[in-house]
Amino acid sequence: MSTVEAITKKIVKISDVIVSQDPKEVIVTYSLGSCLGLTAYDPTTQMGGLLHCMLPASKKNKEKAKVSPAMFVDTGVVLLLQQLIELGAKKSNLEIRIAGCASSLQQVGNIKIGERNHTVARKILWKNDLMIAGEDVGGTQPRTMILELGTGKTLIQSCGETREI
Amino acid sequence: MSHAEEILKEAERFPALDPTALNLLELLQSDDFETREVVDRIELNPQLTIKILRLANSGFFGLRREVTSVFHAVNLLGKTNLVRLLLSATVGPIISQALEGYKVEEGELWKRAIAVAFAARQYARRLNVDVEDRVFISGLLCDVGKLLTSSWVEKHLKEIQVAAFEEGCSFEEAEKRCLGVNHAKVGSILLDSWDLPDSLVEVVRWHHEPTKCGAEYRTEAELVHLADYSCALFGIGAGSDGTHYRPCHETFEKLHVDFSLLEKVMIDTMDELEKSSFMFESP
Numbered sequence: 001m002s003t004v005e006a007i008t009k010k011i012v013k014i015s016d017v018i019v020s021q022d023p024k025e026v027i028v029t030y031s032l033g034s035c036l037g038l039t040a041y042d043p044t045t046q047m048g049g050l051l052h053c054m055l056p057a058s059k060k061n062k063e064k065a066k067v068s069p070a071m072f073v074d075t076g077v078v079l080l081l082q083q084l085i086e087l088g089a090k091k092s093n094l095e096i097r098i099a100g101c102a103s104s105l106q107q108v109g110n111i112k113i114g115e116r117n118h119t120v121a122r123k124i125l126w127k128n129d130l131m132i133a134g135e136d137v138g139g140t141q142p143r144t145m146i147l148e149l150g151t152g153k154t155l156i157q158s159c160g161e162t163r164e165i
Numbered sequence: 166m167s168h169a170e171e172i173l174k175e176a177e178r179f180p181a182l183d184p185t186a187l188n189l190l191e192l193l194q195s196d197d198f199e200t201r202e203v204v205d206r207i208e209l210n211p212q213l214t215i216k217i218l219r220l221a222n223s224g225f226f227g228l229r230r231e232v233t234s235v236f237h238a239v240n241l242l243g244k245t246n247l248v249r250l251l252l253s254a255t256v257g258p259i260i261s262q263a264l265e266g267y268k269v270e271e272g273e274l275w276k277r278a279i280a281v282a283f284a285a286r287q288y289a290r291r292l293n294v295d296v297e298d299r300v301f302i303s304g305l306l307c308d309v310g311k312l313l314t315s316s317w318v319e320k321h322l323k324e325i326q327v328a329a330f331e332e333g334c335s336f337e338e339a340e341k342r343c344l345g346v347n348h349a350k351v352g353s354i355l356l357d358s359w360d361l362p363d364s365l366v367e368v369v370r371w372h373h374e375p376t377k378c379g380a381e382y383r384t385e386a387e388l389v390h391l392a393d394y395s396c397a398l399f400g401i402g403a404g405s406d407g408t409h410y411r412p413c414h415e416t417f418e419k420l421h422v423d424f425s426l427l428e429k430v431m432i433d434t435m436d437e438l439e440k441s442s443f444m445f446e447s448p
């Protein structure tokens with residue numbers, strides 16, 4: 001048995017968001033492809049959250065976005081920020097990191113989901129005066145994204161390697 | 166013996182799917198069948214009977230009264246649900262295992278399979294091609310070959326990763342280069358050895374290269390290709406292969422598949438996937 005205090009793992013599914021203020025928790029999302037993974041963390045309160053969105057914009061899917069706002073990057077980011085602020089985090093303290101937005105080996109026509117997700121994420125963060133502190137995006141390799149509430153670290157696992165962003 | 170020969174030999178020894186259930190699935194694909202005939206065949210197989218009754222009584226269908234006869238269950242469930250139940254009772258258990266080579270955990274390949282099946286049917290509907298039920302099954306089984314290629318991929322993972330991520334092959338092209346066969350070919354050989362229809366064997370064989378499929382089943386192969394590509398792109402059940410697949414440009418152009426169609430198909434697919442979560446429960 002490890003001597004470290006037990007860490008609880010919470011798993012974010014596709015089109016979902018989880019926030020937490022428990023330093024003994026890690027929030028994880030698996031197999032990010034073209035989807036966007038985004039972590040936001042307030043180091044002063046040790047509150048943070050992780051979001052996993054599939055599609056860039058809710059504009060043409062208003063009804064769907066009402067039921068499932070985390071499916072889209074634009075409504076998902078707003079939802080994550082709302083939940084963190086409700087929890088007591090301060091928006092101006094938030095460190096934002098993003099991952100995923102992969103493409104396939106070749107792109108077809110206008111189907112650039114990964115790129116679109118990336119662009120919309122940058123726009124919506126910019127509108128909210130939030131800077132991106134780190135990112136690990138593009139390419140064709142799968143990614144797992146992890147937020148450690150205790151340390152505030154965002155880790156990316158891909159092809160057997162782990163790196164901090 | 167070459168790797169390819171050894172893999173194909175393994176395919177011949179691979180345990181078959183439950184033949185009763187497969188016959189039933191085939192029967193259900195035809196338009197003229199009697200419910201009684203379906204019920205009789207189910208009752209011949211006690212394991213299947215138990216599964217059907219258990220699933221009919223599971224919370225998913227929200228039935229108030231307990232279902233105690235197969236006849237009652239079949240009538241209540243309707244054809245579509247019955248096909249789903251049969252699939253989850255037969256294909257589910259074998260396709261749910263974790264795959265070391267592809268680095269997918271238990272249940273992930275099954276989830277991917279169902280997602281591809283739903284997406285293939287969505288594409289068929291939205292593109293007005295009348296093959297919904299057939300593409301559902303070929304979508305479901307398109308990656309079945311991974312069950313066999315997985316241990317080989319595991320042994321040769323470094324080599325395959327180099328071919329794929331450094332030398333520009335797609336993941337299945339890298340399989341072919343390093344192992345001599347890809348999972349699509351192995352899958353088609355498995356299905357053929359289980360005496361499944363040619364349409365299924367051919368569509369699975371060519372789901373990554375639909376233009377090579379014979380004219381008779383090409384449209385189906387194209388639909389399954391679209392579905393498989395879309396699900397891979399979103400990382401559903403993705404593992405060591407990531408999103409490292411090549412889209413068939415000809416197919417996308419021919420069927421006019423653009424961002425907005427793909428978006429609609431995937432939103433509906435995720436909806437259906439959520440509603441079918443009962444299929445992931447272990448039987």
Ligand SMILES: [Fe+2]
Nearest residue numbers: 307308372393
């Ligand atoms: Fe495949």
